[in-house]
Amino acid sequence: MTATATLEKNVAARRIWMVVAISIAIILADQIMKIWVKTSFYLGEDLPITDWWHLKFIENNGMAFGLELWNKIVLTLGRIVAVVLFIWFVLQIKYAKGIRTGFFVAMALIIAGAAGNIFDCVFYGKIFNNPMPPEIAVAFPEGGGYAGWFEGKVVDMLYFPLFSFHWPSWVPFVGGEYYEFFQYIFNIADSSICIGVALLIFFYSNDASKAFNMIGEKLRSKKEVNKNDRSK
16 A cells, blocks of 8 residues: 555544544533433423523424424434435545545534434433423333334523513514514534534535535446446
8 A cells, every 4th residue: 555545544534533523522412411401300491501591491393493394203314314414425525635624523513413313303202201390301211201213302402592672662563572682492413513504604615515526526437337337
């Protein structure tokens, strides 16, 4: 093996291990926080840390920030497919030249965030019960969990009500109504996805273009090889 080939192999290995390490760290942090909140807070409990940062336990069936757009099982399977595709994508570009380390960090953040919420969806319905407040959930209850496989709810707890006010009465449509800036409640996995996507958009869009072009070239080359093999 030449020195260049050895160097390329080492670079590829470092990229993959970095993605794996970041992903595992985020998934562990996300799951530890979720399990602690799930087994320590009753549903809806709100613990102020500061005026602008609370831990508030809610659950949702849908996407990041509590959005609900699709059927639960379809959404869970979609997350799994997305994670598999992102992992495949990273493996395909591990030898690519001209792609910066930050791009792989962004990919790791996205993979970890999507995977973190998959654990909730796949396992939490079987592992935990879901009692009415003020009772607190327990793991592996005698009566079984609150839902089937792939139908668990995502645990959210990070709440940042940065400021709030009432709209002046003269403002059309919303006059007199209460407004709270950033009322969404989310989790570490959601944050990881959003940070990863933001990095791609604002700092690594060129790297993403290079990666997609490289994969496109690889697929076209493979298609040509298969076509030539069939024509023989």
